Amino acid sequence: MQMPTPIRAPTWVSRRRHFEQKLWDLDKCKDINQLKQMQTLVYKSHLQQDPFIAPKLISAFSNCRQIGSALKVFEQAGESNSNVRLYNALIRAYVCNFQALKGFETFLNMQCAGIFPDNFTFSFLLKGCSGKCCLSLVSMIHTHVVKWGFEDDIYVPNSLIDAYSKCGVVGVRAAGKLFRGMKERDVVSWNSMVGALLKAGDLSEARKVFDEMPERDRVSWNTMLDGYTKAEQMSVAFELFKNMPQRDVVSWSTMVSGYCKAGDLEMARMLFDKMPSKNLISWTIMISGYAEKGLVNEAIELYVQMEETGLRLDVAAFVSILAACAESGMLSLGKRVHDTVERSMYKCNTLVCNALIDMYAKCGSLHKAYKVFNGLKKRDLVSWNAMIHGLGMHGRGKKALELFFKMKQEGFVPDKVTLVGILCACNHTGLVDEGIIYFYSMEKDYGVIPEVEHYGCLIDLLGRGGYVREAFELARKMPLEPNVKIWGSLLGACRMHKAVELADDVRDLLVKLEPKNAGKLSALSNIYASAGDWDNVANIRLMMKSIGRPKQSGASLLQLNDEYREFTVMDKSHVKSDKIYQMVDGLGQHLKLLSPVPASHCDE
Template sequence: MSTGEAQWKHRQACCSLMHPQRVFTIRMRLSFNFFLNKSHPSTDGRISHAVTYMHDTCRLFNHTASYKKYDAFSWNVMIREHANSNSEEKEALALTIYSQMQQNGIHADKYTFPFVLKVCANLSALQKGKQIHNHVIRRGFQRDIYVGNSLVSMYAKCRKVEVARQVFDRISQKDVVSWNAMIIGYVQCGIPEETLVFFHQMYLDGEGVLPDQGSFVSVLQACTDLLRGKWIHKCVICAGLEADVFVGNSLVDMYSKCGNIKNARHVFDKMPSRNVVSWNSMIAGYTQNGYLNEALKLFCQMQTQGEGIKTDLVTLASVIPACAQLASLQIGEWMHGYVIKSGFLSDIVVGNCLIDVYTKCRHVESARQLFGNMPKKNVISWSALIAGYVQIGKASETLALFNQMQVLDMKPDAVTMLNMLSACTHLSALQQGKSLHAYIISSGYESEVFVANALIDMYAKCGSLELACLFFTKMSNRDLVSWNSMIAGYGMHGQGKNAVAHFCQLQQSSIKPNDVTFLCVLSACTHAGMVNEGWEYFYCMKQQYGITPKLEHYACMVDLLGRAGHLDEAVRFINNMPLEPGASVWGALLGACRIYSNITLGECAAERLFELEPENAGLYVLLSNIYAAAGRWDGVAKMRTIMKNSGLKKTPGCSFIEVKNKIHAFLVEDRSHPESEKIYATLQSLAVKMKAAGYVPNTSLLLQEME
C-alpha cells in the first residue's frame, strides 16, 4: 500500500469517531486533497476514488439533521456537486442548497457565486440570478473577475445582453473569459452586428487581452459577411490558431454560410487534423450551396479516407438532403440501405430526411411504407409525407392523412398548414380551406407571413376573390409574395384593371417588384385583353427596374398578343427574341392559332413543339382540333395515326367538386360515382332547359376525341 493510500485509510478511520458535521467537512477536504495527491500512481485513479468518496459524503450531508456547523467550504462543495450534474433537477437543488446556506447564516464567498450563477444561466432563472447579483453587491464581490464573468454569462444566457454589457464594463481587470462571455451573449441573442463590432474592439483595444480559440469559434458563428470573415481568418493566422481543429471547423462553416465554398474547401484541405465535425461542416456546406454531387462524393470519401472517423447523425442529416434535392431514386435507395447498415434507421431525424428523399423522387408509396415503420414520429414526419402527396397531386390523400393526424392528437405546425392549403387549392375545396383557416387562427399561425400568403392564394384560386382581398387588407405584415398573390388572383379572375391598380400601390410602397411580380401583371393583362398595358409593363421591367425578361415573360407576351388576335405581331415578337423560343412560347402561339383557326401558322408552331416535346400528347390533340375546326379531316386522321403509332395517350382531364365538406372527382364520361345515374339525369335535364332557353353552344372550340 502506498503512503498516500495509507494516509487516506487512516483519516477515514479517524472520521468515524467525530461529530457528523465535522466528519462532513473533513471528508470533503480529504476528497479534494487526495485528488491532488501526486503520490497516487494514477491520475484517473485519484479522480475515481475522490469522486466516489465525494458522492458518499454528499449523501452524509443530505441525511444530517443540522447544517449550522458546516463552513462555507462544505456548502460550496455541495453546491458545486449539484451545479455540475448536467441534470436540471439537481441543478435546481443547487439553488435550494444555496438558499439553505443563506438561512443558516453562512456567507457566500467568491467560490460560491460562480456556481449558483452558472445554474441560473443554465435554467434561465433570471429573477433568481438578479437576487444573487444583489447578494454579490452586498458581499462586495462585484469587481471580482470570476464572479463578474459569471454574472456576464448569466445575463447573456438569459437574453439580457444590455445588462451583461453593464456588468462587463464594471469589471476592473478583464480577462479573455470576460470578453468571450460577452461575445457568446451577443451570438446567442442573435445580434451578429454587435458581435462583430465587439470582437473588433477586443482585437484592437482589448486591454492586452488577445482572442483565443473560444473567441474565434464564437465570433465566426455570427459572421455571414465574406469580407469580415476573411479579416477574422487573417486574425486567426496572426494568432497562430489556423491549425486548431475547432477554429478550422468554424472557418469552414463561416465560408459555407457566406457562399464561398471554394475557400471552405481550401480550409478543410489544409487542416492538419480533422474530426467528425470537420467532415460534417464541409458536407453541409456543399449541400446548402447546391453542390449536391460534391456533397455525396465527400461523404463517400469520408467512409474511405476519414482516418477512422465514423458517420454520426449530423453527417446523415447533412448528406441525405443532398440526395433529396438530386431527386434520384437510385441514390436515395442506396442511402436508405446505408442508413440501415449503420443502425441509424430508428432515429426520427434520419427517418424524416429519408421520407423527404422519397417524396422528392415522387415515390410516395415508399415514403408511406417508411413512415409506417418508424417507431416514433413527430410533426415533421407527418408534414414531410403530406408534402409528398401534395407534390404528386394526390390532394384527397393529403386531406385524409391530415384527418388521421388530428385523430392521433398530433398538432400540425405552420409547414403542415401550408401544405394543406396547397391541397385545398388543388382541389378548389373552398369549404375545407375555410375550415383550415379557422384552425390556423386558433393555432396562432395566421401571423406567419408564408401561411397568410398561402391563404390569399387559396381563396383566389378557389373562386373567392372577395375573401382573398379582405384577408390581404387585414394583413399587418406583407411581403412581396403577398402582393404577387393578390395581383395573380385579380388576373385569374379577369380583373386586369384591379391587378394593375394593385401593382401601382406596390410601386408606391417600400417593396420592390421582382420578375414574378411582372409575370403576374402580364398574365393579368393577357386575361383582360389589355395589350397596350402589357407592352408598357414589359418594357418597364428592364428600363425602370433593371429586370431582364425571362422566357416566361416572352411566352406571356406571345399569349397576350395571340389572344388579342395580333398573330402577325406575335410572330415578329418571337423572331426578335434575344432568347431561343421554348415550348411555352410556341405553345402560346399554337393556342392562339386554335382560337383564330390559323392552320398555316398553327402547323409551324406545332412543328417546333414536336421537336421540343415529342412525347406531349396534348400538342397532337390541339393541332388535331385546329384541323377539325377548319374541316381538315385528313389532318385529324394524320394526328390520330401519329399518336397511335407512337403509343401516345392524352391524360384525361379531372374535375373536382366539393359538397358538404366532401371532395368528389370526375373524369370524362366517368360513371364510377355511386350517384352517377342521378348526376347524368340532372345534366340531361339541364341541357334540355338550356336549349329551351335559346342557348346555342359554340362547338368551334370543342376538343375532338383522340383515342
Template sequence: MGLAIKVFNQFHHPNVHLYNTLIRAHAQNSQPFSAFSVFCDMQNSGLFPDNFTYPFLLKSFSGQSWLKEVQMIHTHVEKFGLCSDIFVPNALIDSYCKCGYSGVNAARKLFATMGKRDIVSWNSMIGGLVKGGELTEARRLFDEMPERDSVSWNTMLDVYVKAGDINAAFEFFERIPERNVVSWSTMVLGFCKAGDMDMARILFDNMPVKNLVPWTILISGYAEKGLAKEAVGLYNQMEEVGLAPDEGAIVSILAACAGSGLLGLGKRVHASIRRTRNKFSILVGNALVDMYAKCGSLEKAFSIFNDMEKRDVVSWNAMLQGLAMHGCGERALHLFTRMIEKGVSPDKVTLVAVLCACTHAGLTEKGLNYFYTMERDYGVVPQVEHYGCMIDLLGRGGRLKEAFDLVRAMSMEPNAIIWGTLLGACRMHNDVELAEEVLDRLVKLEPSDPGNFSMLSNIYAAARDWDNVASARLKMKSMGVEKPSGASSIEVENEVHEFTVFDDSHRESDKIYQMINGLGDHLKQEGYMPKTCY
C-alpha cells in the first residue's frame, strides 16, 4: 500500500479512475477509513464519483458495525443520481445484507424500489435473507425469479441444509439443472451434519469433480463423529491424489480433532504441516495448540505455544483453556500472569478459562477476587459464562447459600446451565431443601429433561428419603422421559471405542468385564467402600 500511495501522490491532478483505484486498494486491505478519506479528497478536488467509486467504497464497509456508513453512502448515491446504474444498487444490497437484521430490511426496501433488476440483484437479496435466517422469504423470492443461475440454486440448497431438512435438500439437489462442486459439497456437508456419514461418502465418491472443499468437509465430518480410521484413511487419500490442505482445511480438520479427541489424526495433520511448510500462521499455530491441549497432550501444546513467533489473545486462551480443563489450575494462573506481563489484553474467553482454573484447583477466594475485579482491571463485563464458573466454584466449595445468592443477583436471567450447576452442587453436598427449590426453577426452563429429576432422586437417596426417591422416579415415568445412559470413549490405534452402562456390544467385552471385575476385587482388598447411596 505504501508504494501505491507514493505513486499516486506523484500525480498533480489525478483523475477519477486513479482515485477509484486507490479506494479499491484500501478496501482490499481492509482499511475503510483510509478508503473514505480518499473518497473525501476526490470530492474536495472537484471530481464527482462515478458508478465504480461507490461499489469500491462499499467493499470497505462490510459488516454488522457499518450500517450507518452504508446508509450515508446510499444517501450520496441518491444525491448524485447513480441508482439508475444497476451496478451501484446491487453493491448497496450486498453491503446492507452484511449489516445484520436492520441492514437486510434496508436492502429489502431498496430491492423493492429498483426499476430494473438483474440476476445479481436477486441472488444478493436471497443470500442476505438466508444469512438473516429468513428462509421462507428467501424461498418465496427464489420462486419469483425470472431466471436463475448456479448461484441461485446453490443459495437455496444451502437454505435447506441450514434448516436441517436433509430430505428436502436432497430432493432440491436432484432438481438442480447443472450441479457444480459447490452443489455437491453442500450436500456432503448436509449429510455430515445429519450424521449420515454413509450417504455423505456415497455423494463424495460420486462427485464428478472434487476440489479441497469436499475433502475437508468429509474428513472433518468423520473426525467430529470419532470415526478415526475413516478420517485418517481419507486424509491419506487426499495427499495421494496430490492435494495439500490449505490453511482453512488445516484449521477445520484440527478443530474437529479437538472436539472429538482424535489425537491420531491431529498428529497426522501436524506431520503434514512440518513436511510441507517452514513456517505456519498464527491461525494454524492456534489450532495446533487447541487440538493438542484438548486431546490431553499438554506438553506438546506448550511446546508449540512457546515456539510460536507471534501470538494473539486466541493463542493464550487456547493454552489457558487446555490447562484449566485438565486440572492444572496453578499452572494456568501462572500463564495468565505471564500473559498480562506481556501486555496482552484478556477477553471474556480468557476470564472464563481463569475462573475454571480456580474451580479445578479449589482456589475459591482467588476465583472470587478475579470475578469481582475483572471489569475494573480488564474491562470485561461478567457474562452468563462467568457466572456459571462462579456458581460451580462456590458449589464445589460447599458455599451453596453464596452460590444461590449470586444466582439471584445476576444482571441477566439465569439459564438452565446455571440452575443445573447449582443442582449438581446440592447433590455433591446433600442439600435437599435447596435442591428442591432449584429444581422448581429448573423445571420451568427444561420441563422434559430427565437428568434433573434423576439428580434430585439421587439427592433424596443420599438422604435416605426413599419415599421421595420413588416420587421422583414416578414423575419421570409419568412424563414419559428416561435419562439417557452416560457414554465414555477412548482412542486406541486410530480407532475410537465408545462404552455405555451395561454395554456388551464391544467385540472384547468379555475381557473388558473380566478386567473390571478384577479391579473391583482389588479395590475391596484395599479396603475401599463404595458410596452406594448414589
C-alpha cells in the first residue's frame, strides 16, 4: 500500500513561481536595491533579451531615476531583439527623466534600425514636448503620426492636442484644427481642447466648447472652473461651482485657490473649512494664500494644524509655501518650513533647497541663505542665481561677483536671470562702471539679449550714479516698452539729483507709454502719496499735466492684485474700502521704513 505523498511542490518550483510573480511586477518595483537584485536574477536566468522582461526592467530603472542603468539594459537586450516595446520603454525613460532630446534621438535610431513606431511611441514622444514651446517639433511629430496612420487612435490625437496647447496661441489654433478634424472624440479630447483654449486665454471660446460637449465629467467641470478662477472671475466661477453635478477635492481646491489669488482670504478660508475632504494640495493652497498676502498668524496657525494632521509635505508643497514666504518676506513661517524640511527626506533636494535659499535671501537673512547654499550638494543654475541675486540685492555686490566667477569656473553657463542678479549687484554696490560693462557685453559674452529687467537695472544704476540724462536717454531709446519700475527709478534719480530740467525727456517717454498704460502713472503717484513723498507726487502730477492728461480731481487708480480700481479721496463706495485704506497705510509705512530714497526697481 502506498502512502499518498503530500501535495507539495518541490522548492525550486515555488521559487520559480515566486520569481515569475516578481518578474511580472518588475516595473512596479520602487526600491533600487531590490531592483538591482532582480536584475542580477534576470541576467543569471539569461532573460535579459526576453521581449517582455527587458522593457519592464527599463521602465523600472526609469521609475527609480536610474537612466544610466536603463540604457545599459537596453544595450544588453541586443539588436537581435528588434522590439518596439524596448524602444518605447527607452523613449519613455528619457522623456520622464527630463532628457526629451535623447528621447527623440532614440526615435530616430529606432527608425534607422528599421523598427516601426506604434501608437505608444507617439504618446511618449509627445509627452516629451510638454513644458517646452516647440511648435515645429510638435507639428513634425504630427506629420509622423499621419504618415504612420495613427491619427485615429484616440490616444494619439489627444496627446497631440495637449502638446499643441503648450505652444502658444498658434499651437492652440493647430489643436483646434486637429480637434475639429477628428473622426471621433472622447471626453478627454473635449477636455483637452477646453484646456487648450483656456491656456491661450480664450475664455469665451472655451466656454462655447464646454457648452457643446456631449458629456462632461469631473475633469471638464474642474477645467472650466479653473479657467474662471485664473481669470479672476470669481462670481462666474462660484455660479459654475454651485451648478456642478458633483464636486471633488479638485473643485473645492480650485475655488479656494481662486479666492486666495483674488485677495478674498475670508471667502477662501470659509470654503476651505467647508471642504468635505482635504489633501496636501488643498492645505498648500490655503497656507500659501495666507503667506503670500502676509497674514503671518493665520499662515503659521494653519501650517501647524496641517503638521498635526500628520500629512507629509512633498517637493511641490515645500516649494509653494516657501515661494509665498519669499514673496511677502515672511521669515517666521519660512524658518518653520525649514525645520520641517530638515526632518524630511527632502533636505538634500535641489528644488527645495533653492526655494529655501530664495526665501532666506528675499527675507534678508543672507547668512542662512548662504548656509543652505553651501550645504547643497547638487547645485544647479537656479541655486547660483538665487544666491547671487540675494547677495546682490542686499548690497553685497563684491561677494555676488565673486560667486559669479566661481559659478563660471564650475562650468555653469549664466542665463538671463543670472545677469539680472549681476546688474542688480552692481547697482546696489555702486559698481557703476562694472554694471555698464556687463550690460553692454552680455549679449556677446553670454548670448543673453537684454530684456526689460536688464534695462531696468541699468537705468536704475545710471540714475543713482548721477547719470540721470543718460538714464533717460536709455529709457527713451530702448527697444522695449519701459515699465512702471523703470519709471519709478527715473523719478527717484530726478529727485536724488535734483534734475528738473528733464521735462522733454519725460514727455517723450510718456508718449511712449501712453495711452496703453494710462493708469500706471496715477498708481505710482498714489504709492508716493502713501509714502508721504509729496515731492514725487508733485513731479508726477506735473508730468501728467505736461502731456495734457485731463486733470481728475483727487481720483486715483490703485493697483490691487493686477486690477486697477478707481478711488476718489475718502471713497467709501467699495465694500472693502476700510481694508484697502489700511493696506495703503501699511504700504506707506513700509516704504518709509525701507527707502529714504525710492527703492531700487530692478529687484524681483
